[in-house]
Amino acid sequence: MTSQPLPSASSPVVGELTVPGSKSETNRALVLAALADGPSTLRGVLDSRDSRLMIEALRALGVSLEPDGEALRVIPPVRFRGAADIDCGLAGTVMRFVPPIALLADGPSSFIGDPHASERPMAPILDGLRQLGALVSADAIPFRLVPPASLGSEASVDASGSSQFVSGLLLIGALLPSGLTVRHTGERLPSRPHIAMTVEMLRARGVHVEEPDERTWVVAPGTIAARDLTIEPDLTNASVFLAAAAATGGRVTVPGWPSSSLQPGALFLEIAERMGATVERDADKVTVSGPEQLRGIDVDLTTASELTPSIAALAAVADGTTRIRGVAHIRGHETDRLAALVAELRKLGIRAEETDDGLTIEGGTGLTRAEVETYADHRMVHFAALVALKQPGITVTDLQCVSKTMPAFPQDWARLVG
Numbered sequence: 001m002t003s004q005p006l007p008s009a010s011s012p013v014v015g016e017l018t019v020p021g022s023k024s025e026t027n028r029a030l031v032l033a034a035l036a037d038g039p040s041t042l043r044g045v046l047d048s049r050d051s052r053l054m055i056e057a058l059r060a061l062g063v064s065l066e067p068d069g070e071a072l073r074v075i076p077p078v079r080f081r082g083a084a085d086i087d088c089g090l091a092g093t094v095m096r097f098v099p100p101i102a103l104l105a106d107g108p109s110s111f112i113g114d115p116h117a118s119e120r121p122m123a124p125i126l127d128g129l130r131q132l133g134a135l136v137s138a139d140a141i142p143f144r145l146v147p148p149a150s151l152g153s154e155a156s157v158d159a160s161g162s163s164q165f166v167s168g169l170l171l172i173g174a175l176l177p178s179g180l181t182v183r184h185t186g187e188r189l190p191s192r193p194h195i196a197m198t199v200e201m202l203r204a205r206g207v208h209v210e211e212p213d214e215r216t217w218v219v220a221p222g223t224i225a226a227r228d229l230t231i232e233p234d235l236t237n238a239s240v241f242l243a244a245a246a247a248t249g250g251r252v253t254v255p256g257w258p259s260s261s262l263q264p265g266a267l268f269l270e271i272a273e274r275m276g277a278t279v280e281r282d283a284d285k286v287t288v289s290g291p292e293q294l295r296g297i298d299v300d301l302t303t304a305s306e307l308t309p310s311i312a313a314l315a316a317v318a319d320g321t322t323r324i325r326g327v328a329h330i331r332g333h334e335t336d337r338l339a340a341l342v343a344e345l346r347k348l349g350i351r352a353e354e355t356d357d358g359l360t361i362e363g364g365t366g367l368t369r370a371e372v373e374t375y376a377d378h379r380m381v382h383f384a385a386l387v388a389l390k391q392p393g394i395t396v397t398d399l400q401c402v403s404k405t406m407p408a409f410p411q412d413w414a415r416l417v418g
């Protein structure tokens with residue numbers, strides 16, 4: 001694959017940009033519409049590789065998903081049917097949210113994915129499905145799942161590797177005959193806002209979910225009410241464009257920012273402020289303005305680990321040391337993000353170290369031109385695009401992998417930066 005040049009910013013980045021729907025909310029809304037008691041109409045649905053994989057996976061299981069003007073009409077089947085070779089790509093939400101649905105199907109299903117998908121942690125959720133009665137052939141992709149004749153109601157999982165193990169189980173809990181109790185057995189639990197998003201979206205559909213303590217969720221048996229909804233814009237993707245303003249002393253506005261959101265991308269605003277940027281809100285518009293020079297910070301990203309590659313890029317151009325903590329589990333994301341970021345920062349001439357649960361980055365020393373490797377990870381493109389603003393001649397190996405969550409990223413970036 002030939003590497004592609006990324007634009008540098010000869011002047012501060014200034015502009016306004018609307019971003020498409022949230023990956024996390026889209027793929028939950030699709031699953032919940034598929035499990036619901038009637039048809040749903042979804043608007044603002046993200047069109048990206050991860051959402052297309054989810055749509056195809058649900059279709060394979062018997063769900064009807066058809067365009068209805070700008071919206072998507074989802075009609076659940078009377079009974080899910082087992083399906084062969086359901087492709088998860090590299091999508092965590094597909095590989096962790098669809099196998100629980102296959103537990104409810106009339107026959108076996110099998111799951112496949114991209115080469116790196118087999119490296120992503122799956123054992124805890126597959127073990128959770130075994131506790132509910134399934135026969136599962138392996139502990140990683142590819143695997144085959146045979147649903148049981150009678151379904152259990154309790155699963156204990158160590159979700160320190162991914163919050164999606166808890167979310168995936170909770171999504172089907174109401175449709176199990178006795179409901180579902182999920183217990184997290186591990187020490188740490190990353191990405192709690194994503195679990196809160198799952199719980200809130202279930203409650204919004206009439207499902208009774210209790211959280212008796214911070215490691216237990218109890219879902220009552222019942223139906224999941226069909227619901228029409230409009231998906232929020234993806235705030236993690238939006239934050240990359242806001243970060244362009246922060247890095248260059250520019251000014252970028254994103255419209256459509258929700259007044260409150262469970263997306264962890266919303267936390268970018270306070271992190272940018274701590275690094276020296278200014279954040280303004282005017283109705284649904286958020287504007288970030290960059291300072292003359294960003295400053296390094298000490299930041300715990302346990303709740304918002306998706307932001308790590310963008311914050312690492314800002315850290316590289318900020319004065320002083322940045323410490324990113326609480327993200328050990330991102331070694332199991334699209335790639336080992338801690339190793340990837342350290343390798344690529346060093347290529348760019350930046351001193352960076354991996355710690356037990358994060359990164360230390362010595363910023364502000366200037367960058368050298370380099371070819372940044374993406375490791376098929378869309379957020380490594382975000383990292384590369386941000387550092388490239390500050391150093392002409394930076395290229396990236398696989399720009400197209402941004403299609404995982406935002407296919408229009410290259411065009412939108414060129415328009416804003418160019």
Ligand SMILES: O=C(O)C1=C[C@@H](OP(=O)(O)O)[C@@H](O)[C@H](O)C1
Nearest residue numbers: 024162163164190191194305306
């Ligand atoms: O449930 C979700 O939509 C997500 C949960 C998080 O996963 P982890 O808990 O594995 O970090 C997040 O990083 C991922 O991008 C999306």
Ligand SMILES: C=C(OP(=O)(O)O)C(=O)O
Nearest residue numbers: 090091092093306333334
């Ligand atoms: C970790 C991510 O994705 P996934 O949903 O595949 O886990 C991500 O988008 O940063």
